[in-house]
Amino acid sequence: MALSTIERERQWNLPNLLTYGRMVAVPAVAGCLFAPDDFRMRWLALAIFTVAGITDFFDGYLARAWNQQSSLGRMLDPIADKLLVAASLLMLVADGSVTSWSIWAAIVILCREILVSGLREFLAELRVSVPVTKVAKWKTTAQLAAVGFLIAGPAGERVLPGTLNIGLVLLWIAAVLTLYTGWDYMKAGFRPMAE
Numbered sequence: 001m002a003l004s005t006i007e008r009e010r011q012w013n014l015p016n017l018l019t020y021g022r023m024v025a026v027p028a029v030a031g032c033l034f035a036p037d038d039f040r041m042r043w044l045a046l047a048i049f050t051v052a053g054i055t056d057f058f059d060g061y062l063a064r065a066w067n068q069q070s071s072l073g074r075m076l077d078p079i080a081d082k083l084l085v086a087a088s089l090l091m092l093v094a095d096g097s098v099t100s101w102s103i104w105a106a107i108v109i110l111c112r113e114i115l116v117s118g119l120r121e122f123l124a125e126l127r128v129s130v131p132v133t134k135v136a137k138w139k140t141t142a143q144l145a146a147v148g149f150l151i152a153g154p155a156g157e158r159v160l161p162g163t164l165n166i167g168l169v170l171l172w173i174a175a176v177l178t179l180y181t182g183w184d185y186m187k188a189g190f191r192p193m194a195e
Helices: 005-011 014-034 039-065 071-094 102-125 134-159 163-194
Strands: none
Touching: 014 039, 014 071, 039 071, 039 134, 071 102, 071 134, 102 163, 134 163
């Protein structure tokens, strides 16, 4: 089925371009974190991650403000967020920034994101919408802040001692909020499944 001119134009509007940029940031951040013990690459990873995190706010805000919402944008926006956080967490576990019991916080976050993605797809087929709550926004903010501190990691310790500990505390806060919001999605999914 051919796309109309309006639909094609909406694919390339500024909010969608910001989302595409966030997806491009995923391998860029992972590549910087893959560099062996290079503090400059840590700062570069943090800069890319921070800009990507800021675009998470602006793509949705601009799409609503300029009436440029599109089905492609609604689909890609949460995917871009999940890819950015998941890839960063995997790299942080691999490089030893997240270790021991804190790996469980990362596992909770990753498992919830996969579960909610599948549940959203199931609910979309049933035409059941689950609105984003304030707690879900706090969860995303806590995740982005935690990952940001952890990306700074050893480089950040030189500027702000305790950077890694702040990141790990925020990671656990994000994991708790993740469980809470995941339960909200599960409750929303149980009703149509029961029916």
